[in-house]
Amino acid sequence: MDIDFPLVLVVLTFATGLIWLADKVFLRKRRAPAAGSEPAAQGDSPESAEPWLVDLSRSFFPVLAIVLVLRSFLVEPFQIPSGSMLPTLEVGDFILVNKYAYGLRLPVAGTKIFEVGDPERGDVMVFRYPEDGKTNYIKRVIGLPGDRVRYRNKQLFINDQPVAREFVARLPPVERWREEVGGVEHDVYLTLGRVAGPGEGEWVVPEGHYFTMGDNRDNSNDSRFWGTVSDDLVVGKAFAIWMHWQSLTSLPSFDRVGSID
Secondary structure (H helix, E strand, O other): OOOOHHHHHHHHHHHHHHHHHHHHHHHHHHHHHHHHOOOOOOOOOOHHHOOHHHHHHHHHHHHHHHHHHHHHHHEEEEEOOOOOOOOOOOOOEEEEEEOOOOOEEOOOOOOEEEOOOOOOOOOEEEEEOOOOOOOEEEEEEEEOOOOEEEEEOOEEEEOOEEOOEEEEEEEOOEEEEEEEEOOEEEEEEEEOOOOOOOOOEEEEOOOOEEEEEOOEHHHOOOHHHHOOEEHHHEEEEEEEEEEEOOOOOOOOEOOOOEEOO
């Protein structure tokens, strides 16, 4: 069962905060006379007699509040679960996502409350999957609002201009090519033996939407198949790899630490 961690975090933060506040404003005053009516043991105080739930909330609320602010408005960690962004991102990469690069948004709801910037061509962007609005996806931004995107014979065109690319290496079962989108150079994989790649077609990006593609072009479920990404589904900009951990049976590695192009 999938757990909506942002929702759980918001609920726990507000619940512990309300319990702590209610105790501070109302309940503690009521406990004080009761505590004073009985002989006090050495070291006793009204706080020492507080209910366990209040004590727990008072301890956890500051920690939860800090985590909520950090992951909602500043930086959020993610793990890469699939190979759709190879060779840029590998399965098991742990990445950091800038949550304010595209504007400050309310946690859970995702409503933008403060404009900062917009996604640009070439950005590696995290967003919620349009078909369920919950699952986090990561792809590269290819088309901006109003752009015409075309993909034919494994060649990408933006506004009728072919995207510049050069051959890097043949690495069966793939070829590695270097592309430049929006001034960002990055490598992509193209599967050998396929004259035409999957998801060929032409699309016009609507206002308030973005067209995304995975760098592993022939093995990516992206905008070619389910459409564009609405701005209200945008989560943030991936900017760094901070650890690689392939599986629980392997040791964490820091060989891939660095920025994401």
